[in-house]
Every structure is written in structure tokens, then in C-alpha cells.
Amino acid sequence: MDGIWFAFLSALWLGIMTSISPCPLATNVAAISFLAKKITHPFFVLLSGIAYTAGRMISYAALGFILINSILSIPQVAQFLQKYMAQALGPILIVTGIILLEVIKINLPGLVLSQKHHNKLVEAGVPGAFLLGAVFALAFCPVSAALFFGSLIPLAFKSKFGVTLPFIYGIGTGLPVLAFAVAIAAGITSLSHWFHKLTKLEYYMRIVTGVTFVLVGAYYTGIYILKLF
Numbered sequence: 001m002d003g004i005w006f007a008f009l010s011a012l013w014l015g016i017m018t019s020i021s022p023c024p025l026a027t028n029v030a031a032i033s034f035l036a037k038k039i040t041h042p043f044f045v046l047l048s049g050i051a052y053t054a055g056r057m058i059s060y061a062a063l064g065f066i067l068i069n070s071i072l073s074i075p076q077v078a079q080f081l082q083k084y085m086a087q088a089l090g091p092i093l094i095v096t097g098i099i100l101l102e103v104i105k106i107n108l109p110g111l112v113l114s115q116k117h118h119n120k121l122v123e124a125g126v127p128g129a130f131l132l133g134a135v136f137a138l139a140f141c142p143v144s145a146a147l148f149f150g151s152l153i154p155l156a157f158k159s160k161f162g163v164t165l166p167f168i169y170g171i172g173t174g175l176p177v178l179a180f181a182v183a184i185a186a187g188i189t190s191l192s193h194w195f196h197k198l199t200k201l202e203y204y205m206r207i208v209t210g211v212t213f214v215l216v217g218a219y220y221t222g223i224y225i226l227k228l229f
Contacts, residue, residue, distance in 0.1 A: 003159075010155055011165040014147050015060070015172020017209060020202040023141035028056070028177045031132060032184055042185045048129040049181020055133025056177065057170035060148070063138070064166025068156050081157050087224045089154055093217030096150035099142055100210030137173070143206070151213070 018024060032049050072078045098104055140148065152169050156162035176198070183194070222228040 004161060007155065007159040007161060007165060008168050011152060011168040012172040013209075014152050014155075015169040016175060017172075017202075017205060018060075018144045018147045018169075019173040019176045020198055021141065021143040021147075021206070022199060022202065024136075024144050024173075025176070025198065025202070027136055027139065028052075029180055031136060032177070032181050042187070044126070046181060046185035047126050049185060050178065051126045051130040052133035053174040053178045053181060055130040055135075056137040057133075057174040059134040059137035059170075060173055061167040061170035064148070064152060064156065064169060065163060067153060068163055068166070072157075085154070085157055086220070089158065090217045090220030090222075090225060092150055092154050093213045093220065095217075096146045097210045097213030097215075097217060099146040099150070100206050100213065105142065 019028070032052060071081070148169075152165060156165040159165060
């Protein structure tokens with residue numbers, strides 16, 4: 001039971017970390033603010049914010065679910081992962097931690113949405129907000145890609161409840177975004193103040209998470225590869 005809760009809480013934490021990372025957070029707040037300017041009634045602003053958040057959550061969850069199921073459906077790959085996942089997890093965590101600490105920087109090709117299609121989605125109301133969130137979720141930056149592909153997916157492979165972890169992760173990615181959507185709908189004008197504070201908090205959370213990943217990765221490497229313990 002403790003293992004289940006550890007996996008679920010880890011997936012939730014990775015989702016929250018992804019959501020408050022500078023690149024996704026800036027995109028989320030800008031998108032929801034733009035939606036708010038196009039909609040006059042606070043209720044529909046809130047509804048569009050929820051739809052946008054749900055779009056991001058479902059996009060992350062669906063991508064993780066498809067990756068895990070498609071890979072595990074190949075017997076040879078499933079057997080390989082079952083045999084060597086413990087050995088691979090150490091180096092994967094170390095690399096992920098190094099990326100989070102920004103010791104190395106990686107430039108990823110982004111998913112670009114043209115202004116024409118962006119405006120069409122915004123003008124489509126709540127369904128458009130949902131699709132906008134789903135599309136923006138796939139615009140991975142180095143930190144969000146490291147958390148998703150380098151941490152969540154290996155964690156899911158290692159856990160017997162792995163197929164449910166992407167959905168928990170998706171919930172985590174939606175929580176801070178939803179908070180901003182509620183704030184905008186409520187007419188709170190000091191969002192820039194809270195955005196700045198959350199950005200500073202993200203820095204320290206990312207450093208702690210990165211150091212933890214490196215240490216845990218080194219421990220796994222020592223046990224399963226170097227046989228030191």
C-alpha cells in the first residue's frame with residue numbers, strides 16, 4: 001500500500017513541478033489571460049479556464065497512457081524493461097536531475113500554433129479553450145520533457161499501477177493553472193505579484209527535486225550497476 005501511495009504522490013508532484021516550470025507556467029497564464037479578455041462574463045471565464053486546464057490534463061494523461069500501453073504490448077520490450085529497468089533507472093534519474101539543475105541545457109523543437117489557429121480556438125469558446133490546452137501541453141520545453149519522459153514514464157514502467165500514473169500526473173499539471181483561472185475569473189489584479197512568487201518558489205522546488213534525483217540515481221547506479229552495496 002505504501003508503494004502505491006509513493007507512486008501516486010510522486011506522479012502528482014511531477015505534474016505540479018511541470019505546471020509551475022517557467023515555460024509551461026508562462027504559457028498557461030498568458031493563454032488564460034487572453035481567454036479572459038475575450039470573454040466578458042466571469043462564469044464563462046472560469047469555465048474556459050477549467051476547460052483549458054482539462055485539455056492540458058487529458059493531453060498529458062493520454063500521451064503517457066498511450067506510450068506505456070504501446071510499449072508494454074510488445075513482449076520483447078516488456079521483458080527487456082522488466083529485466084533492465086532497475087539498472088537503467090539510475091542513469092535516467094541522474095540525467096533528469098542534471099537537466100533540472102540546468103547543468104546542461106537542451107533545445108527542443110517546439111510545437112508552434114499559428115496565430116490564425118490560435119485565434120480560432122479562442123473564439124470557439126469553451127471547446128476551443130479545451131483544445132488550446134491540449135495543444136499547448138504538447139509544446140514540451142527541456143524541464144517539462146525531462147519530468148515527463150525522464151521521470152514519469154520510467155516510474156510508470158516500474159510500478160504495477162503504471163497506466164494510472166499519467167492521469168495522476170495530468171491532475172498535478174492542472175492544479176496551479178486552475179488556481180490562476182479562478183483568480184482571473186474573480187478579478188484579482190495582482191496576478192503578476194503571485195506569478196513572480198510562484199516563479200521564485202519553482203526555482204527552489206526544482207533545485208531540491210534535481211538534487212534528489214541525482215542522489216537517488218547515484219544510489220540506484222551503485223546498487224544495480226556498480227554493485228557497491
